Amino acid sequence: MTLAAARISINVNEPQAVIRPELYGHFAEHLGNCIDGGIWVGEDSPIPNFGGIRTDVLDALRQLHPPVLRWPGGCYADDYHWEDGIGPRANRPRRVNLWWGQTIETNAFGTHEFIQVCRTLGAEPYLGANVGTGSPREVREWVEYCNYGGDSALAKRRAANGSPMPFGVRYWGIGNEAWGCGGNFSPEDYAVEYKRFATFVKDFGGTRPYLIACGPDGNDHNWTSRFFEKLGRFPHLHGFAAHYYCGTAGPSATEFDVNQWYELLEKSTRMEKLITEQRALLDRVDPDRKIGLIFDEWGAWHYPTPGRNPAHLWQQSSLRDGLVAALTLDIFNRHADKLVMCNIAQTVNVLQSMILTQGDKMLLTPTYHVFEMYRSHQGGRSVPAAFEAPAVKFAVGDEKRELAGLHGSASLKSDLLTISVVNPHSTFPADASIELAGGMLREATISVLTSDDLRAHNTFESPEALRPTTTAWEPRDRHVFPPASVTVIRGRVGG
Numbered sequence: 001m002t003l004a005a006a007r008i009s010i011n012v013n014e015p016q017a018v019i020r021p022e023l024y025g026h027f028a029e030h031l032g033n034c035i036d037g038g039i040w041v042g043e044d045s046p047i048p049n050f051g052g053i054r055t056d057v058l059d060a061l062r063q064l065h066p067p068v069l070r071w072p073g074g075c076y077a078d079d080y081h082w083e084d085g086i087g088p089r090a091n092r093p094r095r096v097n098l099w100w101g102q103t104i105e106t107n108a109f110g111t112h113e114f115i116q117v118c119r120t121l122g123a124e125p126y127l128g129a130n131v132g133t134g135s136p137r138e139v140r141e142w143v144e145y146c147n148y149g150g151d152s153a154l155a156k157r158r159a160a161n162g163s164p165m166p167f168g169v170r171y172w173g174i175g176n177e178a179w180g181c182g183g184n185f186s187p188e189d190y191a192v193e194y195k196r197f198a199t200f201v202k203d204f205g206g207t208r209p210y211l212i213a214c215g216p217d218g219n220d221h222n223w224t225s226r227f228f229e230k231l232g233r234f235p236h237l238h239g240f241a242a243h244y245y246c247g248t249a250g251p252s253a254t255e256f257d258v259n260q261w262y263e264l265l266e267k268s269t270r271m272e273k274l275i276t277e278q279r280a281l282l283d284r285v286d287p288d289r290k291i292g293l294i295f296d297e298w299g300a301w302h303y304p305t306p307g308r309n310p311a312h313l314w315q316q317s318s319l320r321d322g323l324v325a326a327l328t329l330d331i332f333n334r335h336a337d338k339l340v341m342c343n344i345a346q347t348v349n350v351l352q353s354m355i356l357t358q359g360d361k362m363l364l365t366p367t368y369h370v371f372e373m374y375r376s377h378q379g380g381r382s383v384p385a386a387f388e389a390p391a392v393k394f395a396v397g398d399e400k401r402e403l404a405g406l407h408g409s410a411s412l413k414s415d416l417l418t419i420s421v422v423n424p425h426s427t428f429p430a431d432a433s434i435e436l437a438g439g440m441l442r443e444a445t446i447s448v449l450t451s452d453d454l455r456a457h458n459t460f461e462s463p464e465a466l467r468p469t470t471t472a473w474e475p476r477d478r479h480v481f482p483p484a485s486v487t488v489i490r491g492r493v494g495g
Contacts, residue, residue, distance in 0.1 A: 006389040006432035006481075010410045012417060012493055013438035015381035017337035019411055021067035024329070024371060024378055025343035026123070027297060029074035030109075031100045031350050032312025038348030038357050039117060040109040047360045052108070053117055056362045057348060057355055061121055064354070064371050065378070068171065070126040070296060070343045071114050075099040075181035077173070078132025082142045085110020086161050099181060101311030111146065115167050124171060126212075126343070129201075131175030131193055132183045140200040143172065148204040168207045171341075173241065173296065174198055178214040179223060187226035190214060198236040212239035212294060219244075219274040221281060228285045239340060240282060241294040244274055245301040246324060249396075253302040253316040254455045258426050261320055261454050261484075262394040264300065265424050266403045268324040271298070272331045279338040292340030299345045299352030299367075300324050313350045318457040319466060319484060321352055322366030322449055326407075326422045326486040329374050333409035333420075336382045344371075356460075363463035366449060366456075373447050373468055373488045376418045380411030387421065389430050406430055406481075412493070417441065419489045423481040426454060430481040436493075444491030446473035450482045 028034050043052045050058060072080050079098045085107045086092075092107040111127075118125040127146070129139040145154045146167040155166070174197050176182045178190040185193065194213050201209050216223035224240075231237070249263035250256025256264070279293050300321050304310030325344070332342055344367070348355045354368040389405030408421040417439075423430045449468040456466045473489060481487050 006406055006430040007435070008385070008387055008406070008408065008419070008421065008432050009435040009437070010383060010385045010419065011437040012383050012412050014384050015412050016384070017382055019333050019336045019377050019380050019382055020340060021065070021378040022341040023332045023336065023339055024066070024374070025068035025070065025341055026066050026347045026354070027070040027074070027343040027345045028347040029350065030072050030076045030080070030097065030105055031074060031346070032309065032314055033349040033357065034346050035109050038355070040113065042108060050120065051116060052113065053120070054357070057357065058117070058120055060355055060362070060364060060368070061347070064368070065375060066121050066123040067378070068126050068341060068343065069118055069121065069123040069347070070128065070173070073128050073176055074297070075177065077128035077176045078130050078134070078182045080130055081134065081138065082111055082145075086112065101309055112161060112163060115163070125167065125169050126171035126173065127169055128173040128176050129197065131178065131197055132181070136197045136200045139174070139197055140202070143169070143201050143209065144204050147207045150205065166205045166207070168205075170207055170210050171212065172201060172209050173212045173214070174201070175214050176296070177217070177243065179217055182214060187223050188230040191227050191230035195231065195234055201236070210238045211236055212241050213237055215240045215242035215278070215294070217243055219277055221277070224278060224281045237291055239292045239294045241296040242274065242278055243297040244271055244295060245297070245299060245345070246270070248300060248302040251303065252305065253300070253321065254318050254457055256320065256455070258454070259394045259396065261426055262392055262403050262424070263396050263401070264320060265323055265327060266401055268300070268327045269331070269403070269407070271328055272335070275331065275335045275338055293338055294340060295342040297345040298328060298342060301351055315351060316457050317352060317356070317365035317367050318455055319366055319449070319451050320454060322370050322486060323422055323424060323484070325352065325367045325370040326374070326420065329370070329377070330407055330409040330420055330422065333377055333382050333411060358460050361460045363458045363460060364467070365458060366466055369449055369468050370486055373449065373486065374420055376413065376416065376490055377409070377411045377420070380413035380416070380418060383410045383412050385410040385419070389432065392425055406432065415493050417491055417493045421481055421487045423483060423485050423487075425483045427483050429483055431478065432481060433478050435477070439493035441475035441491035442494050444473040444475050444489060445470055447488045448482065448485055450485035454484055
């Protein structure tokens with residue numbers, strides 16, 4: 001049986017907003033094994049490394065062309081003092097990680113090491129400044145240390161620590177989750193703090209800072225409205241960053257029933273309402289859209305994995321998480337006119353990660369594969385695309401819910417058309433007509449990520465149990481999209 005009346009229609013004659021590569025950004029926090037054991041192993045490790053940075057992780061991430069990497073937090077940022085992480089590693093202080101299990105942070109991985117990771121990956125660094133336990137002076141001096149190329153004590157200190165040339169860090173977050181772990185501020189109090197800190201973040205050495213304020217937890221209209229009412233006409237604000245975790249459904253990342261499969265996918269699609277409503281609130285105070293809407297953190301957040309430290313937020317990533325990533329990225333693509341940056345949480349070993357490591361072993365998650373499949377969307381122009389199929393009906397307890405039967409997005413980069421399609425149905429394929437206005441496809445390929453097992457995932461014993469297949473595709477006006485699948489079609493558009 002297949003889903004009836006499935007239809008995809010795309011018009012390449014009306015290219016719209018550019019899908020900024022920054023919508024495919026990443027986030028790495030000092031949390032569990034995201035940094036230690038994930039990205040950083042140290043120069044003396046038997047695990048192959050480049051100046052202490054794991055080469056297998058670097059090689060894998062490089063394939064994704066990550067546009068931006070956010071660090072050091074998260075909650076950790078508002079208790080992090082940047083001077084702890086510079087200078088000879090043997091002299092760096094050992095600190096208690098206040099938020100994530102009170103483990104000891106050696107500070108072996110600091111500003112210079114982070115910048116090296118970014119440069120190796122070709123990613124723009126995004127630093128989160130400490131508002132919770134820091135001071136405007138501390139933030140101001142971190143900016144100078146990173147970006148000033150003249151004859152100052154801080155610039156000389158950076159040079160003595162191995163980097164004579166400025167880092168040129170553009171993106172600066174002024175605090176994180178100010179409504180929670182970043183200080184439990186009211187929106188008005190945070191607006192006052194934001195202005196105080198941002199006033200002292202200046203253009204050192206020709207790198208104009210892009211200053212990012214803490215937005216709401218989810219679709220909190222109250223936070224956004226009250227923050228901007230108190231902020232008033234303050235010119236030093238360039239980005240406003242919300243967080244949205246779709247959470248979980250079922251006992252764990254790999255234990256769930258069919259209704260819980262749909263429940264999590266439906267919750268991930270709520271990102272669309274959040275984007276449209278938060279952008280509308282911003283438009284009231286910023287009709288020219290000089291302030292960009294950002295999602296600093298997004299993704300699935302499952303219950304603690306048995307046998308692992310629950311404070312370290314390690315979780316598996318199954319086929320269901322791959323579909324969560326695809327559904328969310330398609331929403332970003334369709335609303336590219338409203339967004340300037342989005343960073344999935346997190347890069348390695350934490351929450352909805354790209355990569356899992358265990359000692360010298362490494363595996364790529366379904367979420368990684370989706371990011372790789374969607375890579376050609378980056379830098380393209382979103383084009384109008386409609387995806388239609390009968391809704392999937394499911395239950396959460398006594399509540400009846402629905403999930404659209406077909407999802408996707410399309411983009412055009414020069415003459416390269418990328419069409420991504422998600423069939424969320426657990427058992428039925430979607431036999432969909434494909435209507436392309438404005439040209440014909442040629443030299444096409446098709447990549448598919450799917451499995452007969454909804455709970456399929458990669459393990460260190462079977463690291464390639466779930467991975468996409470890519471083959472040549474003969475363009476046609478119909479295609480059958482497998483159940484529980486992510487599909488990407490790429491081809492050249494001609495007359």
